[in-house]
Every structure is written in structure tokens, then in C-alpha cells.
Amino acid sequence: MTIAELLPPAVEPVTLAEVKAHLRLDTDDEDALLSALVRTARQYMEAETGLCLIVRLLRLYLDDWPEGRVIQIARGPVQAIEMLTVYDDFGAPVDVSTAGYVLDGAARPARLILPERPATARAMNGIEIDFTAGFGESGADVPDTLKRALLLHVAAMFELRGVLAAEDQPGAVPVGYDRLVAPWRLRRL
Known part of the structure; x- marks a missing residue:
């Protein structure tokens, strides 16, 4: 990670x-x-x-989905999940819908559960989760x-x-x- x-x-x-x-x-x-x-x-x-401390956009890279349903995010507090990307057999990025995710962004580490976890063909860093984290804008x-x-x-x-x-x-x-x-x-x- x-x-x-x-x-x-x-x-x-x-x-x-x-x-x-x-x-x-x-x-x-x-x-x-x-x-x-x-x-x-x-x-x-x-x-x-x-x-x-201040809200900004970050990206979590995973090689594969964790064994349990919960994805832990070590930076926080997480405000929102912005985008989820996996890679197909040709190495092209595939955007995955983030609708319906459950986020406990205030937990340390933050916890995320996704409604679906599509497979990725890339062996390393094949899953990208973009998220915003921080206490606020100022x-x-x-x-x-x-x-x-x-x-x-x-x-x-x-x-x-x-x-x-x-x-x-x-x-x-x-x-x-x-x-x-x-x-x-x-x-x-």
C-alpha cells in the first residue's frame, strides 16, 4: 500500500x-x-x-484487494472517495463506480467498504483509490x-x-x- x-x-x-x-x-x-x-x-x-492537516487530494495504490471487505486508509481524516480505478488486461485504466461505498473517514486508520471490487490485471499498483483527506480548507x-x-x-x-x-x-x-x-x-x- x-x-x-x-x-x-x-x-x-x-x-x-x-x-x-x-x-x-x-x-x-x-x-x-x-x-x-x-x-x-x-x-x-x-x-x-x-x-x-489541510484538505487535499491523495491516491491510495493497492496491488490487490485485502482479504476482508474493509480497506484501510492510513492517511486521514478522510473526507470523501473521489475515484476508483483498476486496470484491464491491456493495461488501460477502467473507472469503477464509487456509488454506495461506506466510509468511516474519522477512524484511525480510515475504513472503506466498497459495494463491488472488480479484478485488476496489473500485478503491482493495479488498484487506485483517489480520496480527499484533511480537517478542512483552512x-x-x-x-x-x-x-x-x-x-x-x-x-x-x-x-x-x-x-x-x-x-x-x-x-x-x-x-x-x-x-x-x-x-x-x-x-x-
Whole structure:
């Protein structure tokens, strides 16, 4: 199972103004760096938790249908299933109707049951499920604890700006970050 991002989020969960207020910055001198650090902090948090903070389009690739009826989607919260594609014997994509699917998008991982599961002729990545996932369209939809963790992380990375380049971040995870993010982490055995 592989999940690919088809479209990046339209906005970041925290605005530049929120970051500058948190850091008590008044000038625009560091805006480009701060924007890069916000993106880095979001990507780090999403990788750590399996969440999508802002709604975007993703694609789940499966080699074959799971043995049970339930398809698990590790990124969430899943808002909707957009498209389902399988491949015929000639390698051509075949769109499958998604009408009648049952989705528990808030579960961790999200759970999907399809009314039909047509066979695919492709041995690898023969099933593609496009879905939208995220808390909402703007930072206002993101839980406050996650936004607070992002601001703490950006501040810690901003402190290291003379030591590490923006592309080498995150250089540190601040004290308290783990406690804020812990309820959102997906634990596995």
C-alpha cells in the first residue's frame, strides 16, 4: 500500500501572521524563511501522525484487494472517495463506480467498504483509490493543539536558522511538542 499526494494543500495550517505574532517579529525580513519552516513543520507533523492537516487530494495504490471487505486508509481524516480505478488486461485504466461505498473517514486508520471490487490485471499498483483527506480548507479547521505544536516547532527551527539551512530542518523538536501531538499519533504494535 502506497499513498501519494496528488495536490499539495492550498494553504498552511498556520498563517505567516500567526507565526510572526508567536515569534514577536515585526519586520518582513524573515518571511520567506518562516514560510519554508511552516511547510517543513507541517510535513514533519503529518509524517509523524499520519494526518492531513489541510484538505487535499491523495491516491491510495493497492496491488490487490485485502482479504476482508474493509480497506484501510492510513492517511486521514478522510473526507470523501473521489475515484476508483483498476486496470484491464491491456493495461488501460477502467473507472469503477464509487456509488454506495461506506466510509468511516474519522477512524484511525480510515475504513472503506466498497459495494463491488472488480479484478485488476496489473500485478503491482493495479488498484487506485483517489480520496480527499484533511480537517478542512483552512487553518481554522485544524485542532488548536496541533496548531500550537506547529508554532512551537517553527520557533525551535527559527532559533537554529544560523546553524541549519531551511532545507536541512527540522533540526530540533521542542520540549512539549510530543505531549501536544501524542493524542494524534497512530500507535502500532
